[in-house]
Amino acid sequence: MRALVLLFFLLLTRLAQADEPTITVTVGKDTRSFTRRELLARSDATTIKVARDVTYRVPMTYRAVPVASLLAGMTLPPDSVIEAVALNGFIAQLPPDLLLNTDERKAVAWLAIELADHPWPPIPREDMSAGPFYIVWTGAEVGSIRSEQWPYQMAKLVSQPSPLSRWPALAVNSALPPTDPIRAGQALFIVQCLTCHKLNGAGAADVGPDLNLPQNPTEYLTPQGLHDLIRNPKAVRTWPAQGMPALSDYLSDSEIGLIVAYLKHMAGRKQAQ
Numbered sequence: 001m002r003a004l005v006l007l008f009f010l011l012l013t014r015l016a017q018a019d020e021p022t023i024t025v026t027v028g029k030d031t032r033s034f035t036r037r038e039l040l041a042r043s044d045a046t047t048i049k050v051a052r053d054v055t056y057r058v059p060m061t062y063r064a065v066p067v068a069s070l071l072a073g074m075t076l077p078p079d080s081v082i083e084a085v086a087l088n089g090f091i092a093q094l095p096p097d098l099l100l101n102t103d104e105r106k107a108v109a110w111l112a113i114e115l116a117d118h119p120w121p122p123i124p125r126e127d128m129s130a131g132p133f134y135i136v137w138t139g140a141e142v143g144s145i146r147s148e149q150w151p152y153q154m155a156k157l158v159s160q161p162s163p164l165s166r167w168p169a170l171a172v173n174s175a176l177p178p179t180d181p182i183r184a185g186q187a188l189f190i191v192q193c194l195t196c197h198k199l200n201g202a203g204a205a206d207v208g209p210d211l212n213l214p215q216n217p218t219e220y221l222t223p224q225g226l227h228d229l230i231r232n233p234k235a236v237r238t239w240p241a242q243g244m245p246a247l248s249d250y251l252s253d254s255e256i257g258l259i260v261a262y263l264k265h266m267a268g269r270k271q272a273q
Contacts, residue, residue, distance in 0.1 A: 020035040032070070039113050055150055064113060066111075067157075068100045079165055082096055082157050086152065167200075173269070189262050195207075199266060226260055
């Protein structure tokens with residue numbers, strides 16, 4: 001009888017562990033997995049306050065661990081990024097130097113952990129929270145972190161080659177001067193748009209359509225129409241399943257112009273992967 005009771009207890013424990021949200025961190029052949037319970041039990045788990053939460057748009061308080069500590073001891077290859085993969089298919093490309101920083105005089109990345117008995121509220125205009133895991137930022141230079149560098153509903157962090165070395169089809173004409181605005185548009189596109197879209201088949205996400213194949217938006221939208229679409233898609237067209245958010249709070253008009261210039265340039269550089 002005791003053996004049956006013990007077996008039943010072990011089964012219940014395993015079922016509870018299976019239901020626990022888990023995030024994995026992979027660098028090369030080194031993979032680490034962390035359950036919510038394990039993260040909350042860590043000595044570096046602490047309570048942080050985020051004055052301007054990009055997702056919730058109000059001050060928020062979280063239990064969190066430094067992202068740098070989850071990567072501690074892992075050797076990141078040169079010219080690499082950390083790909084933050086979300087449950088909904090959103091994929092952000094995060095520079096390692098940002099994630100590894102722990103100096104509050106700059107921007108510090110944290111993995112916020114949603115508590116099972118105290119879930120976060122739904123995201124504005126969504127029917128879900130940002131949990132179970134969400135990368136948030138504190139520090140004096142938090143304003144330098146782009147909106148798409150606050151990925152929520154996190155599932156895994158994976159080291160990958162930098163986007164331009166991994167996907168040469170994203171690259172602009174090499175003859176462009178280093179200071180050409182189109183290069184600035186390319187950098188913005190990689191941070192703000194590659195999270196959901198591909199271009200020339202290049203990119204890891206499939207949330208939105210490819211923005212160069214078969215046609216580039218600059219080929220079928222007016223310059224003002226495309227500018228308005230990026231600023232606030234609902235100002236151009238809307239439907240119940242629309243997923244693209246307004247970017248007017250995160251991109252200035254001049255930055256939107258840079259992205260449009262990059263797209264227009266890439267319309268002449270179509271190539272299938």
